[in-house]
Each structure stands twice: as C-alpha cells, then as structure tokens.
Amino acid sequence: MAFISVFEVIGPNMVGPSSSHTAGAASIARLAGKMLHRKIKKIDFILYGSFAQTYKGHGTDRALLGGIMGFETDDVRIRDSFEIAEKEGIEFSFSPNTVETDVHPNTVDMLIEDISGQKLTVRGESLGGGKVKLTKINGVKVHFTGEYHALIVIHKDHPGVISKVTDVFGKQHVNIAFLRVYRETKGGDAYMIIESDEEITKNAVDEIEKNPFVRETMLIRR
Amino acid sequence: MDFNTAEELLELCNKENKPISSVMRLREIVYGELDANEVEIRMKKSLGIMRNSAHEPLKTIMRSMGGMIGGEASKLEKRRIEGKSICGNVLTKALIYSQAVLEVNASMGVIVAAPTAGSAGVLPAVLFALEEEFGLSEETVMNGLFTAGAIGCLLMKNASVSGAEAGCQAEIGSAAAMASAAAVEMMGGTPEQCLDAAAITISNMLGLVCDPIAGLVEMPCQSRNAAGASNALTSAEMALAGIKAAVPFSEMADSMYRVGKGLPSELRETALGGCAATPTGCALKCKIFGGCN
Ligand code: SF4
Numbered sequence: 001m002a003f004i005s006v007f008e009v010i011g012p013n014m015v016g017p018s019s020s021h022t023a024g025a026a027s028i029a030r031l032a033g034k035m036l037h038r039k040i041k042k043i044d045f046i047l048y049g050s051f052a053q054t055y056k057g058h059g060t061d062r063a064l065l066g067g068i069m070g071f072e073t074d075d076v077r078i079r080d081s082f083e084i085a086e087k088e089g090i091e092f093s094f095s096p097n098t099v100e101t102d103v104h105p106n107t108v109d110m111l112i113e114d115i116s117g118q119k120l121t122v123r124g125e126s127l128g129g130g131k132v133k134l135t136k137i138n139g140v141k142v143h144f145t146g147e148y149h150a151l152i153v154i155h156k157d158h159p160g161v162i163s164k165v166t167d168v169f170g171k172q173h174v175n176i177a178f179l180r181v182y183r184e185t186k187g188g189d190a191y192m193i194i195e196s197d198e199e200i201t202k203n204a205v206d207e208i209e210k211n212p213f214v215r216e217t218m219l220i221r222r
Numbered sequence: 223m224d225f226n227t228a229e230e231l232l233e234l235c236n237k238e239n240k241p242i243s244s245v246m247r248l249r250e251i252v253y254g255e256l257d258a259n260e261v262e263i264r265m266k267k268s269l270g271i272m273r274n275s276a277h278e279p280l281k282t283i284m285r286s287m288g289g290m291i292g293g294e295a296s297k298l299e300k301r302r303i304e305g306k307s308i309c310g311n312v313l314t315k316a317l318i319y320s321q322a323v324l325e326v327n328a329s330m331g332v333i334v335a336a337p338t339a340g341s342a343g344v345l346p347a348v349l350f351a352l353e354e355e356f357g358l359s360e361e362t363v364m365n366g367l368f369t370a371g372a373i374g375c376l377l378m379k380n381a382s383v384s385g386a387e388a389g390c391q392a393e394i395g396s397a398a399a400m401a402s403a404a405a406v407e408m409m410g411g412t413p414e415q416c417l418d419a420a421a422i423t424i425s426n427m428l429g430l431v432c433d434p435i436a437g438l439v440e441m442p443c444q445s446r447n448a449a450g451a452s453n454a455l456t457s458a459e460m461a462l463a464g465i466k467a468a469v470p471f472s473e474m475a476d477s478m479y480r481v482g483k484g485l486p487s488e489l490r491e492t493a494l495g496g497c498a499a500t501p502t503g504c505a506l507k508c509k510i511f512g513g514c515n
Contacts, residue, residue, distance in 0.1 A: 004379060005253075006246060006254075006368060006372075007268075010268055010336050010345075010370065010371050013267070013334050013335075014333065015330050016326065016327030016339055016342075017330065017340075017438065019338055023335070056287075057437065057438040059330050074271070130335065
C-alpha cells in the first residue's frame with residue numbers, strides 16, 4: 001500500500017471552500033502555468049461536469065486564475081485573483097460546457113496563449129482531496145500529476161530519440177523515477193514525460209534540446 | 223514502523239510502549255520526506271492556520287460565497303459569554319470553533335483540510351475547546367494532531383474520507399473519529415481507548431449522507447461539523463470511562479465503507495438528495511445560481 005503522509009490527512013492547507021473545487025482547481029492551473037516559458041497573455045477556461053455547475057459558488061474560477069499565476073492552494077490572493085489578473089493585463093474567460101458529459105466530473109480545459117503568441121492547451125482533472133492530474137496536453141492524452149520533478153519533451157516520433165534523451169539523464173546522474181511516452185500519430189509529435197526524485201538540471205535540459213528531433217522542453221519543478 | 227490496520231498500529235504502540243502520536247511521528251520521519259524537525263515545523267504551521275480559522279470569525283463576520291452561512295460562531299459565543307449555554311463550556315466552545323472554521327472556509331479563507339475542507343471544523347473544535355478548558359500545553363495539542371492523523375490515515379487506507387465516494391459519514395464521520403481519538407490521548411487515555419473512541423464515533427455516525435444544498439460546502443455541512451465535534455467528545459468521554467466499543471475499529475471502518483458504497487449516488491455529493499432535494503434546498507439553489515422559473 002502506498003505511503004500516506006500525515007500531511008495528506010491533516011492537509012492540504014488551503015483557501016476554501018472545497019478541496020476538489022477550489023484547492024484542486026488551483027493546483028491544476030498552477031501545474032499548467034509551470035509549463036509556460038513566457039508570461040501569459042490570455043487564458044480561456046472551459047469547465048465540465050460539476051465544475052461547470054457550481055464553479056461560482058466554489059470560487060473555482062478564482063482558484064483557476066490564481067493557480068495559473070502561480071498561487072499555491074493556501075495563498076489568500078486567490079480570493080482577489082480576478083483583480084490581480086486584470087492588473088497584470090491577463091485576459092481571461094470562463095465557459096461552462098454542459099453538453100459534453102463523458103468527462104471526469106471535475107474537468108477543466110485551459111486554452112493558453114503567451115505574450116509571444118505561442119499557444120498551449122491543457123486539460124486537468126480534480127480527483128478529490130486536492131489531488132489532481134493533467135490528462136491532455138495539446139490534445140494528446142497524457143497522465144501527469146506534478147508530484148515529482150519533471151521534464152516534458154515534445155519531440156518528433158523517430159527511432160532512437162528516447163534512448164538519446166535518457167542517455168543524457170544517465171550522464172548527468174539524474175535518476176529517472178518514471179518515463180512515459182505519448183503520441184498522437186506515428187511519425188507525428190510525441191510527448192515524453194520524465195519524472196525524477198531529484199531536481200533536473202539546466203545542463204541536462206540544454207543537452208536534450210540539442211537533439212534535432214526535440215521540438216520543445218518544459219522543465220517542471222515540484 | 224508503518225501500519226495498515228488498527229491492530230498493527232496498536233501492536234506498534236504496545237511494543238514500543240508509546241502513544242499513537244509518537245508512532246505516527248516516527249512513521250512520518252522514516253517514510254516521509256521530512257526530518258523530525260521539519261515535521262514539527264510543518265505541523266505547527268497547520269496548527270497555526272487551524273487556530274486562526276477557529277477564532278477569526280469571532281472578530282470579523284465573514285460572508286460566504288453562497289450567502290447561506292455567516293455569523294453562527296458569534297451567535298453561540300454571545301450566549302456562552304452571557305452564561306446561558308446549556309451545553310457547558312467544553313462542548314459550547316467546540317460548537318463555536320466548528321462553526322467558525324466553516325465560516326472561514328465558505329468565505330474563501332485559509333483552512334486546513336482535516337481530512338477534507340467540508341469537515342475541517344471538527345478537529346480544531348475539539349482540540350482548542352480542550353486546550354482552553356483544561357489548560358493543556360501546545361505539545362499536548364500537537365500530539366492530538368498526530369493521533370488524529372493516524373486515525374485518518376487508517377480510514378483513508380481501509381475506508382474512504384470522501385463524501386462523493388461514501389457520504390458524509392466518511393467526511394464528518396472520519397473527522398469526528400479522528401478528533402475523538404485525539405481527545406482521548408490528550409486527556410491521558412491509552413491507545414486502546416483512542417481506538418475505542420474512534421470506533422464508537424464511526425458507529426454513531428454510520429449512514430450519514432452527503433447532501434450539500436446547491437452543491438456548496440455551506441449547509442448542512444456547517445451544522446454537521448458541530449454534530450461531528452459533539453460526537454467526538456461524547457465517544458471520548460465514554461472511552462475514557464473505560465467503555466469498550468462494541469465493534470472494533472477495523473470492522474467499523476470496513477462497515478462504514480460498505481455502507482457508503484451502498485448509498486445511492488443522489489446521497490453522495492451530487493446535491494440531488496437529502497437536504498439539497500427538499501423544497502427549501504431547491505429554492506436556495508435557485509436563489510444562488512438563478513436559472514429557475
Ligand atoms: S454534506 Fe457532503 S459536502 Fe457537506 S460536509 Fe458532509 S460530506 Fe462534506
């Protein structure tokens with residue numbers, strides 16, 4: 001049985017009112033925010049299931065917006081995230097989608113555009129008790145919880161890329177805890193998610209980026 | 223040092239001749255990511271947040287997001303100060319603090335989920351009522367937190383602490399079981415008595431459904447926290463008097479889980495049954511979210 005820390009029982013410390021609808025929402029967006037390289041310009045949140053029904057009363061909207069700006073679940077600024085985002089010049093919108101029902105009850109899609117115009121789409125699910133996972137990045141199905149240090153490598157699906165990338169980890173003495181590869185179509189874009197107990201060094205990332213098949217990397221600190 | 227069942231926990235306590243809180247601390251240091259000092263610091267921080275959330279609404283009235291609750295703690299406190307309370311100081315204070323934490327939670331203030339946000343008032347209520355009325359040290363209160371954590375851990379492993387999965391008995395019921403064990407240890411009871419108190423609490427709250435009006439963590443959640451706190455004190459008193467639980471903790475945890483799984487989905491956080499489905503509950507929902515004729 002997996003270890004359950006006392007702080008998972010007495011915790012999380014959080015802005016109320018709901019661990020799934022508020023704390024979980026903040027965590028999902030915060031995780032997505034860590035994937036960005038530049039400041040955010042515009043974000044549209046599409047809410048599904050119970051998120052769509054009750055987001056206003058649970059402050060899910062404020063929590064999502066606070067999360068994308070990097071606020072932790074117990075950061076009181078979440079309450080004022082609308083005003084803070086406006087001051088930062090971030091455009092934002094929330095649209096409930098009550099038509100699609102074959103999704104997890106607490107699901108959100110985040111359509112993000114950074115100041116350089118680069119776009120990123122991330123889907124997250126709030127699983128209860130503040131636990132979350134990201135299930136889609138740019139439409140590709142993934143499974144990512146942010147519980148470890150992680151590197152997301154977007155690369156062309158090509159023989160040998162994976163071993164080249166893991167080689168770098170070996171040389172830099174960073175231990176890989178989990179490695180998962182996702183792809184949409186053969187030979188298309190693939191997503192490699194590498195998770196590690198230790199922090200992944202900038203050196204390792206630079207080395208990996210030299211690989212001609214690697215299109216982009218996202219370094220995510222726990 | 224880890225345990226998966228109440229029996230294993232008790233065996234560890236007896237073997238080491240230590241209270242539940244000590245075993246829980248050791249377990250955290252051995253298997254968790256923090257060292258002994260960091261564990262204490264982090265728990266002290268949680269205790270500070272709990273303390274603040276239990277007292278803040280007595281100074282400032284908080285407005286909840288849905289507008290269904292606010293000011294309950296102050297009303298109770300006023301009666302207590304006037305000497306009119308029929309419950310005595312320990313229970314009345316527990317009721318006050320339980321209400322206060324839910325007011326903070328519902329107005330997007332900072333709380334510690336214990337084990338969930340909806341049930342976050344129960345544990346602080348019991349801890350601070352006993353601390354103040356019996357002049358307990360902060361160390362004793364910290365012990366209470368770790369003991370509560372051990373019970374919650376057992377319930378997460380062997381049952382559920384989610385209203386969506388197993389009803390309010392799994393949220394408020396679990397919080398109350400945790401608080402009752404904490405109360406027993408803080409008042410000098412044995413590990414056996416802690417588990418007896420927790421088992422009695424679960425049996426007394428068995429079957430409680432999750433039915434939040436308008437789907438919001440306001441009502442009946444807030445008054446359920448008062449019920450959880452008083453249930454916790456009741457079972458702690460019984461266990462400390464030497465009354466044994468009829469059914470041991472492990473079996474009660476299992477039973478709670480089965481009962482929860484047997485609840486129809488209307489009574490598991492969907493806000494389609496219980497209080498939420500009453501004419502008044504539906505009217506409140508319309509008022510808050512609109513869209514009704
Ligand atoms: S009624 Fe449901 S939401 Fe409210 S405290 Fe109980 S379990 Fe939580």
